[in-house]
Amino acid sequence: MSDVRATCYHPRVGDSACVPIAASAVPTTTVTSRHSGLVRVTHWITTLCFFALLVSGVEIIISHPRFYWGETGNDLTAPLFKLPIPASRRLVPTGYGYVLPDQNGWSRYLHFQAAWVVIVTGLLYAISGLFTGHLRKNLLPGKADLSWRGFSTAIANHLRFKGPSESEAWSYNLLQRLTYLFVIFFLFPLVIWTGLAMSPAFVSAFPATVNVLGGQQSARTLHFFVSLALVLFLLVHVLMVCLAGFKSRMRAMITGRVATHLERP
Amino acid sequence: MSEPSRVEPSRVESSPVQSSSRGLSRRKLITTGIAAAAGVAGLGAAARIAEKYGLVPPDHGGIYGLGETLTYASQRLLTRHSLAREFSRSQISKPPFANEIEPPTDEFKHLQAGGFADWRLSVNGMVARPASFSIDQLKSYPSHTQITMLQCEEGWSYIAEWVGVPLSRVLDVVGVLPQARYVVYFSIEPDTWESIDMADALHPQTFLTYGMNGDELPVGHGGPLRLRLPRQVGYKNVKFLTHLTVTDSLKGFGKGLGGASPEFGYAWYAGI
Numbered sequence: 001m002s003d004v005r006a007t008c009y010h011p012r013v014g015d016s017a018c019v020p021i022a023a024s025a026v027p028t029t030t031v032t033s034r035h036s037g038l039v040r041v042t043h044w045i046t047t048l049c050f051f052a053l054l055v056s057g058v059e060i061i062i063s064h065p066r067f068y069w070g071e072t073g074n075d076l077t078a079p080l081f082k083l084p085i086p087a088s089r090r091l092v093p094t095g096y097g098y099v100l101p102d103q104n105g106w107s108r109y110l111h112f113q114a115a116w117v118v119i120v121t122g123l124l125y126a127i128s129g130l131f132t133g134h135l136r137k138n139l140l141p142g143k144a145d146l147s148w149r150g151f152s153t154a155i156a157n158h159l160r161f162k163g164p165s166e167s168e169a170w171s172y173n174l175l176q177r178l179t180y181l182f183v184i185f186f187l188f189p190l191v192i193w194t195g196l197a198m199s200p201a202f203v204s205a206f207p208a209t210v211n212v213l214g215g216q217q218s219a220r221t222l223h224f225f226v227s228l229a230l231v232l233f234l235l236v237h238v239l240m241v242c243l244a245g246f247k248s249r250m251r252a253m254i255t256g257r258v259a260t261h262l263e264r265p
Numbered sequence: 266m267s268e269p270s271r272v273e274p275s276r277v278e279s280s281p282v283q284s285s286s287r288g289l290s291r292r293k294l295i296t297t298g299i300a301a302a303a304g305v306a307g308l309g310a311a312a313r314i315a316e317k318y319g320l321v322p323p324d325h326g327g328i329y330g331l332g333e334t335l336t337y338a339s340q341r342l343l344t345r346h347s348l349a350r351e352f353s354r355s356q357i358s359k360p361p362f363a364n365e366i367e368p369p370t371d372e373f374k375h376l377q378a379g380g381f382a383d384w385r386l387s388v389n390g391m392v393a394r395p396a397s398f399s400i401d402q403l404k405s406y407p408s409h410t411q412i413t414m415l416q417c418e419e420g421w422s423y424i425a426e427w428v429g430v431p432l433s434r435v436l437d438v439v440g441v442l443p444q445a446r447y448v449v450y451f452s453i454e455p456d457t458w459e460s461i462d463m464a465d466a467l468h469p470q471t472f473l474t475y476g477m478n479g480d481e482l483p484v485g486h487g488g489p490l491r492l493r494l495p496r497q498v499g500y501k502n503v504k505f506l507t508h509l510t511v512t513d514s515l516k517g518f519g520k521g522l523g524g525a526s527p528e529f530g531y532a533w534y535a536g537i
Contacts, residue, residue: 073421
């Protein structure tokens, strides 16, 4: 703990996060940003929007907790599957003897407003990430890591719940990088696409966006599964933050500061 | 500006936090100031342009006004003339799902007993020749058909063939005045009314619908007359249509939000 000579020797780690600290410094001294201001602000706006989208999305599903494949689906057609929950509409055959209150009005308003905010935030993050080098330095895996050896080491470390090495603590390890890239550049665009593919007005201008998905109900079902994948990511993400040291990670993402001696789980 | 806050090691040793944060804060202050000034000026200009080109929905107030305005404005810019997807006859849902309707009023039962011969659609407001149409009169205009999807905001949907006369035809007959901006439409059901802008009112797929799947429009689907608006979800497709008013402002109708649905908490624009 007292011998933190060079917190940051890893070639991948960005200069901004790489300030050598004298070994004699008081251990609790804070150094320059672990996460840039833009990353922190967009992270928390996205978090807020995600919860708004999740809560309103669940409310919208409750009005018809049945899923279909193809163009159409309703109470008279066989569902692909249905959720074992009561509904907020009387006609839906749920098997429950009661009907939940209708929450779709504000849920739809909130869902679309949060979608707008998260799309603008995401674009800001992605575009600025390209220009500042954040994506290249912090998210693109190093060539050396993209090998079976790199993968097996990273997976083995995760399975042993091994804390981050000093270098990783200042940046992201291979699995983190790949996961974040997958979430940011695959799941988020896909959830936006499948959402827009449900809009009758949007698809009137861009019919291919729904046709290639197999129909409007397919888009709705895919939207549900992509959202589930995002929720799964959120759960693992929070779990990993706890394992890596909840206080220090929250502090890093809120204030940008990290103590020179890193908290261990 | 690709390398933010590179700090010289010598300065770090003396005072790492101060030197880096001071360098950042000055730059941040300037850029934030410029961005904020540009943002305020830009928003003000954008609001004026949006209002001028009819990109602001009547329910733009309140906490969801921002998202609602962004949605409506971008839909109007991107989809003003686009046509709803049409399907093949083989894709028609059998049977089409009819959502719940309120128990019919005595007035409705009376008209139904007469085979809807006395049903009238009256049109007034900003029109040159206010008029009233029977179902037979509407049927005397060239009929149009569309095989389109009706989707409910709840999530379910069906495809049907709809037969009717485009609303634009009837608006031509009554002579809409140039300052008209909205068409407000009313059902025989109490407190059931909605409104659309002229882009939707004059859209070729906006129908006064009296037929469905080769038959009369069933009562369960809004017969004898329903407004069909395939680019917006179900609740804007008002059943049992009896009255249209053409107007340049929605302020004088109800709470000024443009329909019963917005007053109930649902968005006025329902193309999504």
